[in-house]
Amino acid sequence: xxxxxxxxxxxxxxxxxxxxxxxxxxxxxxxxxxxxxxxxxxxxxxxxxxxxxxxxxxxxxxxxxxxxxxxxxxxxxxxxxxxxxxxxxxxxxxxxxxxxxxxxxxxxxxxxxxxxxxxxxxxxxxxxxxxxxxxxxxxxxxxxxxxxxxxxxxxxxxxxxxxxxxxxxxxxxxxxxxxxxxxxxxxxxxxxxxxxxxxxxxxxxxxxxxxxxxxxxxxxxxxxxxxxxxxxxxxxxxxxxxxxxxxxxxxxxxxxxxxxxxxxxxxxxxxxxxxxxxxxxxxx
Numbered sequence: 001x002x003x004x005x006x007x008x009x010x011x012x013x014x015x016x017x018x019x020x021x022x023x024x025x026x027x028x029x030x031x032x033x034x035x036x037x038x039x040x041x042x043x044x045x046x047x048x049x050x051x052x053x054x055x056x057x058x059x060x061x062x063x064x065x066x067x068x069x070x071x072x073x074x075x076x077x078x079x080x081x082x083x084x085x086x087x088x089x090x091x092x093x094x095x096x097x098x099x100x101x102x103x104x105x106x107x108x109x110x111x112x113x114x115x116x117x118x119x120x121x122x123x124x125x126x127x128x129x130x131x132x133x134x135x136x137x138x139x140x141x142x143x144x145x146x147x148x149x150x151x152x153x154x155x156x157x158x159x160x161x162x163x164x165x166x167x168x169x170x171x172x173x174x175x176x177x178x179x180x181x182x183x184x185x186x187x188x189x190x191x192x193x194x195x196x197x198x199x200x201x202x203x204x205x206x207x208x209x210x211x212x213x214x215x216x217x218x219x220x221x222x223x224x225x226x227x228x229x230x231x232x233x234x235x236x237x238x239x240x241x242x243x244x245x246x247x248x249x250x251x252x253x254x255x256x257x258x259x260x261x262x263x264x265x266x267x268x269x270x271x272x273x274x275x276x277x278x279x280x281x282x283x284x
Contacts, residue, residue, distance in 0.1 A: 007148030010141070010220070013116075026124035027055040028105045028175070030115075031097030033090050035063040037111035040222065042072050043147070047114040047220075049079050051121065060111075061097035063087045091188040091196045098181075107175035114220040115172070116141070123175045126214055134180035134209035135201075138218030139274070140170035145224045153221075154274040156266035158213040160205055161259045164248055167198035168267075172219030174201070180209045194237035195244055202248050215274070 030048055034041055041060075048058055062069055062084040073082050081100065087093045094108050105127060109115060119138075126136055142151035153170055163169065174197070184203045192199045205211075 004142065004151035007144060007146070007150050010143060010147045010149055013141075013149065013217075026105055026128060027057065027103035028053055028107070028120055028124060029057040029059070029098065029101035029103035029178075030120075031094055031101070031106075031108045032058075032060045032111050033063070033093035033097065033108065034060055034065065034069060034111040035090075035093070036065045036067045036069065038065070038067040038069045038072050039145075040112040041069055044109060044111050044114060045073065045076055045080065047116070048109060048120075049076065050117070051115060051119065053120045053124070055103070056120070057101045057103045059083070059097040059100050061087070061093040063089075063093055088190055089193055091190040091192060094188045094196075095190070104178045105175055106178055106181055109172055109219070112222045112224065113172040114143070114222070116217050116219055119173075119218040122214060122216055122218065126212065127175075127177065130212055132210060133177075133212045135174070135176040135204055136212040136214055137169045137175070138173040138214040138216050140173055141217055141220040143220045143222050145222070149220075150223065152217075152271065152274070154215075154267070154271040155213055156263065156270040158211045159259060159263050160211070161256060162263045163211075164202065164205065165245070165256055165260060167195070167201060168263075169197075169201055170219060170221060171197040172221055173214075176204065176209070180204055180207070183207045184209070192240055195240040198241070199244055202244060206248070215270075 032041070032044060032048070045060065048056070058080040060073060060080055060082045062082065064084055064086050070084060076082070083096070083100070085096075087096060097108070098106060105123065107123070122138070123136065127133060139155060140153040141149050142153065144150050155168060184200070184207045188196050189199050
């Protein structure tokens with residue numbers, strides 16, 4: 001969101017991972033759907049395993065990759081569960097992965113994205129402090145193929161009216177309780193390929209889930225030429241978004257327009273305030 005900037009090495013970022021948080025011992029299930037992402041999947045896996053969550057359930061659900069994804073993941077044997085089998089697309093792979101887990105907190109991480117240091121500890125602590133919350137999400141970094149930060153996406157607050165019209169929630173930072181998953185149908189809709197995360201978010205809203213926005217960078221979204229967001233948006237992406245707006249009646253009313261304008265203004269202000277302290281020493 002907003003302008004991208006000169007590439008900055010991800011390792012130069014200060015994530016304040018030593019901030020005191022309670023030891024919650026929360027079980028978290030993370031699923032990575034994968035297909036022919038050998039170039040990035042090791043970095044994705046390491047970003048999860050480096051969280052040092054002792055009660056982590058981590059499943060990589062591969063769709064039968066024809067590159068060397070399986071070879072890349074062999075070195076993580078014993079640290080995660082890896083399954084490679086034909087599926088019906090990303091949503092089906094996510095469903096297959098979650099069917100193999102039991103943890104009460106859930107989230108998926110695509111095979112080219114990253115969790116940021118301390119993300120799972122922050123997720124567990126936030127859920128522990130907010131027992132009535134069903135869903136949480138944070139802010140994101142945008143990174144390139146070389147793990148350089150090229151932009152930030154800082155959200156100001158959660159606004160369900162706005163989220164029903166435009167999906168601003170960064171998927172790689174989205175986590176939810178299993179009770180909310182089951183209440184919403186217990187699946188990701190396989191009829192969606194581009195907007196599957198937004199469809200799930202809208203279903204969570206419709207079934208009464210309470211959302212929390214965590215004002216921290218929890219994940220990194222990788223921008224590259226072969227990502228689905230870049231290749232499918234003008235075709236299937238636009239159609240799926242239009243279908244969801246019709247399904248959930250996210251019309252262009254005056255009230256919605258005012259809420260959206262207010263949110264964007266707050267979004268820009270939050271972005272300007274939050275980004276500078278994250279860099280240790282950066283010429284922006």
